[in-house]
Amino acid sequence: MPIHSTETPSDPFAAYHPGPYFCELTRTRAEDGGAAARVRSRIQAIGLDALRARAAAAENDLINLGITFTIYSDSTAIDRILxxxxxxxxxxxxxxxxxxxxxxQRVAALNLFLHDIYHGRKITKDGVVPADLVYGNANYRPEMEGFPVRFGTYVHICGTDIVRDENGAFLVLEDNARTPSGVSYVVENRHLMSRAFPDILAGMKLHPVDDYGRRLLTAMCDIAPEGVDDPQVVLLSPGIYNSAYFEHVFLAREMGVPLVEGADLVVERDRVFMRTTSGHKAVHTIYRRIGDDFLDPTVFRPDSMLGVPGLIGAWRKGNVTLANAVGTGVADDKAIYAYMPRIIKYYLGEDAILPNVQTNICREGEGLDYTLANLEKLVVKPVGESGGYGITIGPRATKAEIEAARASLIADPSNWISQPVINLSVAPTLTEAGIQPRHLDLRPFAVTGRDTWVLPGGLSRVAMKEGSLVVNSSQGGGSKDTWVLMDEQDGGAAQ
Amino acid sequence: MNRETPLLARYAEGLFWMARYLERVENLARLLDVTQTFESPGRETESWMAMIRINADEEGFAKTGLAVTADNVKRFYLTDRTNPTGIPASLEAARTNARTLRPLISTEMWMQMNVFHRDMLAIQEDELQGDKLSRLCSRIKEGVQAHTGITEGTFFRDQGWDFYQLGRLIERADQTTRLLDIRYHLLVPGGAEERLAAELTQWGGVLRAAAGYHAFRRVAPAGFTPADVVSFLLHDNSFPRSVALCVEMMEEHLGKLRSRYGLRGTVSALERVEELRAGLRGRPVEKIIAGGLHNFLDGVQRDLIILAAEIGTAFFRDWRPLAEGQMQSQSQA
Structure with missing residues (x-):
């Protein structure tokens, strides 16, 4: 079969039209060495029916393997696959x-920023970022002030949400510097691909993704308190009822460390121990997958059953390391996001390699004026809390909604930012209506101990509904195996 | 690479109980199967009542408000998810433990558990009827046996394995005493000769339920009596479901926890095992029967409960306050 044949009646790509969007597979990229065309022809060779049957079998594997996340409604818990x-x-x-x-670059800037705001506060003194945005932020932790962290690393695990516009340019949508999730699916998707679709993968020169656990463990050992020879690392999970429990299991297994719950840990004389069959064993690094607020009921939320009483005390004494550090939430906030290009410039003297989505900061006169003049074209977002509250999408809003947004903006400009609507890129996706374009994003994962390593690729989240821009798993989003092709520079030609 | 890794107390407890619940599921299937074969026309209720009694479920069953009929008892154990001693709840508990143990158990163990669990939750009413029940019981047994085999072939042999085996062996010994006890609850009417023949048929059923029929025939004297069957299930040194062999293996695993992993706290459990063994060995079967088999079995069951509690106190109790719900539901033996 000729590689670019789209004339065959059974061609599953015959009805595929990405429209005005950048297509991740069909847009010609000379430097892909023909990989995209080969994938396409291999899928054509399989045919739509067989593709469907094999995809269904593959998803069934995921259920049997329990590679699931849990959705809670009223009284029931349902295990869903991604x-x-x-x-x-x-x-x-x-x-x-x-x-x-x-x-x-972004991770470096985030860490420098966090170090600065918890120490000398130069960036706010220099007026690059407004002081009230930082120190008045709900995620700013005074407990961190003056507290040293090894290698200046606060954000040990970072997930950066990246989208692609209609020209194919990569733009950062959001930083996730607290406890980003999804990396388990990156690895499991590749395993699934090689089990269920070895014929699509065959001969492709790809960067492997299974090194994550080893890299993560190395970083966790690097950041252990100084003077500990053979550090005991643990992963702290809220337990089996957490929606991301599978990922916690995955990471603990990949690192080969115990997956503990709060009740497994005990603090004695400012040291952390885990309860084992042979008594208490010292713990040195905790990769925690629970939020700051829940870490220690004696310091933060007293009603939290998930944490460990005394943990913050032990940590402040330097006897245990927490990853990510406490107080990183201030850096991945929407309000701070708008300033990231300036933050990068301020600390590193460089322009952002991955630009932000163009963001108008309404507390600044210029941004406010532009926003007010272009409300119909812009997405207006409150800077405060996340969760999609109070967002007005200009092109889809009614006159009344636009006017309401205008009134809110004028009443309190500094609570708002605005961004243009991004036409997210699409990728061919198997749907009930055949292979159709669906919007997607990309979340690469960076691990930082002594220095930063980025897992090749990342999680590609796909909005499974036609036209939808919502890729979140809780909203029915799916995912794809994400390939990073090797070329000569990586020691492998893209053949 | 050969560093001995510590085992979280919570994991040890999870392994112990996962094994126990699964062993219980297998044995419930065995009991249900043999109960059905004991059904004699006109006396069905009696044998199903015996099933409830040997599991000490009189109270739990009464709560359902249902009459003791074959159908109701079968549903109570096979499809009623609210019955904590039934197969659905036991399997659910096993899977919940497996879920907390996922960082430890093999992917293959977890996968089989998931598939088995789903299969068991889909049991249909008509599978409880007639000849289909026996087939269903086989499927349940095979589900647990598949688990056992996968575990044997894939589970890492550190101290976790010993806790897993302890849970299994304690439950298995307990279940064998219950299987033996089934005879106590079923009196056979008729003259002496008729009674003996009918009784031997029933003992044959018990042996088959324990998968010990052929093994028993190999070691049994010609002209064997019911006492020989009891002796085989209590005392035989080679039959995997005999109480004596289970107790001997418990001692082995406790000994290994002490000597190889240096776990203190095995002392009182080992003493309890020693007592159990002495109680079994010390008394010839005729004496046991003369003194009342039912009472003797009750005593063994009580000792096993104490043994489990001692293992719990020594190794599991530390990890969270006793007051919490999960502990209590797991503590019921």
Whole structure:
């Protein structure tokens, strides 16, 4: 079969039209070495029916393997799989080099920023970021002031949400510097792909993704309190009822460390121990997958049953390391996001390798004026809490909603930012109506101990509903195996 | 690479109980199967009542408000998810433990558990009827046996394995005493000769339920009596479901926890095992029967409960306050 044949009647791509959006598979990229075309022809060779049958079998595997997240409603808990789309998303070597460098740069800036605001506060004194945005932020932790962290690393695990516009340019939508999740699916998707679709993968020169656990463990050992020779690392999970429990299991297994719950840990004389069959054993690094508020009921929320009484005390004494550090939430806040290009420039003297989505800061006169003049074209977001509250999407809003947004903006400009609507890129996705374009994003994961390593690729989240821009798993989003092609520079030609 | 890794107390407890619940599921299937074969025309209720009595479920069953009929008892154990001693709840508990143990158990163990669990939650009413029940019981037994085999072939042999085996062996010994006890609750009417023949048929059923029929025939004297069957299930040194062999293996695993892993706290459990063994060995079966088999079995069951409690106190209790719900539901033996 000729590689670009789209004339065959059974061609599953015959009805595929990405429209005005950048397509991650069908847009010609010379530097992909023909990989995208090969994937396409392989899928054509399989045919739609067989593809469906094999995709269904693959999803059934996920259920049997219990690779699920849990959704809670009223009184029931339902285990769902993250829907897996079998058509991979391909990143070329040059594309990846830009993302990797951009993520590293961003993580470096986030860490420098956090160190600064908890120490000298130079950036606010210099007026680059408004002081009230930082020190008045609900996620700012006075407990961190003057507290040293090893290698200046606060954000040990970072997930950077990246989208692609209609020209194919990568833009950062959000930083996740608290406890980002999803990395388990990156690895499991590749396993699934190689089990269920070895014929699509065959011969592709890809960066492997299974090194994550080893890299993570190395970082967790690096950041253990100084003077500990053979540190005991644990992963602290809220337990089996947490929606991301599978990921906690995955990470504990990949690192080969105990997965503990709060009740497994005990603090004695400012040291942390885990309860074992042979008594209390010392713990040195805790990769915690619970939020700051729940870590220690004696310091934060007294009603929290998830944490460990005395943990913060032990940590302040330097006897245990927490990853991520306490108080990183101030850096991935929407309000701070708008300032990230300036933060990068301020600390590193560089322009952002991965630009932000253009953001108008309404507390600044220029941003406010522009926003008010272009409300119909812009997405207006409150800077405070997340969760999608109070967002007005100009092109989809009624006259009345636009006017309401205008009134809110004028009443309290500093509570708002605005952004243009981004036409997210699409990728061919298997749907009930055949192979159709669906919007997607990308969340690469960066691990930082002594220095930063970025897992090649990341989680490609796909909005499974036609036209939808919502990729979140809780809203029915799915995911794809994400390939990073090797080229000569990586020691492998893209053949 | 050969560093001995510590085992979280919570994991040890999870392994112990996962094994126990699964062993219970297998044995419930065995009991249900044999009860059905004991059903004699006109006396069905009696044998199903015996099923409830040997599981000490009189109170729990009464709560359902249902009459003791074959159908109601079968539903109570096979499809009633609210019955904590039934197969659905036991399997649910096993899976919940497995879920907390996922960082430890093999992927293959977890996968089989998931598939088995789903299969068991989908049991249909008509599978409880007639010849289908026996087939259903086989499927349940095979589900647990698949688990056992996968575990044997894939589970890492550190101290977790010993806790897992202790849970299994304690439950298995307990269940064998219950299987033996089934005879106590079923009196056979008729003259002496008729009674003996009918009794031997029933003992044959008990042996089959314990998968010991052929093994018993190999070691049994010609002209064997019911006492020989009791002796086989209590005392035989080679039959995997005999109480004596289970107790001997418990001692082995406790000994290994002490010597290889240096766990203190095995002392009182080992003493209890020693007592159990002495109680079994010390008394010939004729004396046991003369003194009342039912009472003797009750005593063994009580000792096993104390043994489990001692293992719990020594190794599990530390990890969370006793007051919490999960502990209590797991503590019921």
């Amino acid at each position: 829907p897996f789309d079998c058509i991979p998303r391909i990143l070329t070597a040059p594309e990846w080099r830009q993302i990797e460098a951009g993520v590293k």
